[in-house]
Amino acid sequence: MLSQPAAHRPHPGKLLSPKQAMHVYPSDLVALINQRWNEMPSPGESVTGGESAALPGKLALERLISTCYQVSMMREEDRPVTLRLILAPSQLFPSDQGPPKGFLRLLFSTPRPFNEYELRRLSPAVDFERSLIAIEPHPDKGFQIWGILNSGIRWLQEERGGNKKTNQLPDVFGIHVTGPGKLAICRGLKIIATLNGGKLIDSTANAFQSKWMNKLFAEERNNLLQLHEIFRASVLYPVARIQDEFIESLQFQLLKRVISVTRMSRHGGTFIIFPGANPEELAAENPYILLKYRFRHDEAVQRQQNLMVRTIRLATTVLGDIKDPDKIITWKDYVELRHESAVYDLAEALYEHAQFVASLASVDGAVVTSSRGPIGFGGMIVGSLDKLTEVALASDVEGKMLSLANIEGYGSRHRSAYHLCNALHQAMAIVVSQDGNVQLAKWRNGIVTCWNLTSQMFIGDN
Structure with missing residues (x-):
């Protein structure tokens, strides 16, 4: 026999309050990201051997996430926009490297403005599995897009399985836009928060x-x-x-x-x-x-x-x-x-x-x-x-x-x-x-x- 309906059974677990189960949006993520970023142990040496990068300020971080959220709701040539974005200076990536063991760093001759329209137009040229859009802050103009990083696909072995050495990203902030209203907030390759349809999915609940x-x-x-x-x-x-x-x-x-x-x-x-x-x-x-x-x-x-x-x-x-x-x-x-x-x-x-x-x-x-x-x-x-x-x-x-x-x-x-x-x-x-x-x-x-x-x-x- 099938068991009795769940609604008629006592439940030993702790039920979350309605407030705890509410939808979460970009502005609500900032405090959580800062908390989890600080709680995470540093993965060790960065690609330059220096210290881990710090997060941008609260307003800048909120603006960055909001822009990525907006572009996630757009379409380019009737296709959902998907992309990976990394906040890192170009100096972290030597000019003489490339996949499969390194990153091919390509600088724009003139930096592009960072906004949802520029990201949407760039997305077809930046294959989600193989490349990233690279940005850095400007003292007067806010974030700017300085170029593209071609990473190759070995990084996906961490998720999909594989037996080749993975080229590790530096210990910096990143965002994956994977679909409408779907963002993954990253520290290097590690995802620290996932937003999906207004719901926060906790990657620690493994x-x-x-x-x-x-x-x-x-x-x-x-x-x-x-x-x-x-x-x-x-x-x-x-x-x-x-x-x-x-x-x-x-x-x-x-x-x-x-x-x-x-x-x-x-x-x-x-x-x-x-x-x-x-x-x-x-x-x-x-x-x-x-x-x-x-x-x-x-x-x-x-x-x-x-x-x-x-x-x-x-x-x-x-x-x-x-x-x-x-x-x-x-x-x-x-x-x-x-x-x-x-x-x-x-x-x-x-x-x-x-x-x-x-x-x-x-x-x-x-x-x-x-x-x-x-x-x-x-x-x-x-x-x-x-x-x-x-x-x-x-x-x-x-x-x-x-x-x-x-x-x-x-x-x-x-x-x-x-x-x-x-x-x-x-x-x-x-x-x-x-x-x-x-x-x-x-x-x-x-x-x-x-x-x-x-x-x-x-x-x-x-």
Whole structure:
């Protein structure tokens, strides 16, 4: 049976007041940006080896954000305006560098005025994924556009996955304009605040770092750890050990690749993830989800798990030390092996698998996966879909700070995922909208709880 409606259940989380759930606009962001900027630890040396740049004053910062907000609502040749902007002096970027390891700095012979109309006209020439518009303050004329930076696309590996060295931006202020009313406020590559449709999405509320998420996939991690210990005992050469952290990072790399490919497709998609290898809920015909295309269970379906096992064995064998038989390697140790051809080929195999899984979402219906790989796709969510009226929107990692939302405000793709999570409590749903927004839904503490996922949540060691 489906559970009783959320509106009729007591809820253990702390509900946010209406004031806390209000819309946020550029002028409201300034105090938050200053607070988070000061709270963030400096990422280390800048490209010049100097100190981190300071934020502009309150009025200047408000004017800068407001201008970017206005241009986000415009269209250029009937296309939404998207761009990346960086506040930095041209001296930070040597004139003899360029992608993929550096930045190609191109100076305008005469600086251009900084306003929404100039940004709109420049946007077609500044591909969002490959270039930035560079500005700096002028003592009399306010901000001015001094040129363009060609960055290449390696910076996207932080979000989408990849095994090449990323060219890091200096520790300065930046803004990403990603769509109407959608701004990401950055410090270098780190996003410190995201504005989406008047709502502030907190990138610190990262469900992937939660205790409940860790527990959800603990069984599969333990299985991989046991397989590795059996392998270590079966060979005569030194093989290092790993811990949960390594497997978590490996799983996360695969997942963020699937999500990023789906976002880039602009088709959207739904992924229903069951934590076990052979979910009981799908052992027979399920009254809540009908899989139009179900895969036959054989070795091919387990390729995802097999690639993970091979990755673990390769890393621990290459880094094994006969003088330290119980050496433990970390994910960072593995990343440093990216120059090894065998590591490169295996990483590419994992990313190709993720690309394949993401492509299944192009067919109408949900992609259903287990911890070992895809079970099928074209999943139609059916059953009594009128028993859920509200979901909880989480503003913290564990889902304890909540605000209730009526599901009628969401599209059919989201509502179907909510109803499924309400019926099958072990299932976790990730819904990618056509506009690139990503939401995670899971039954938690008596209600379907949702986390909005920002790009920042996918940034970490590759």
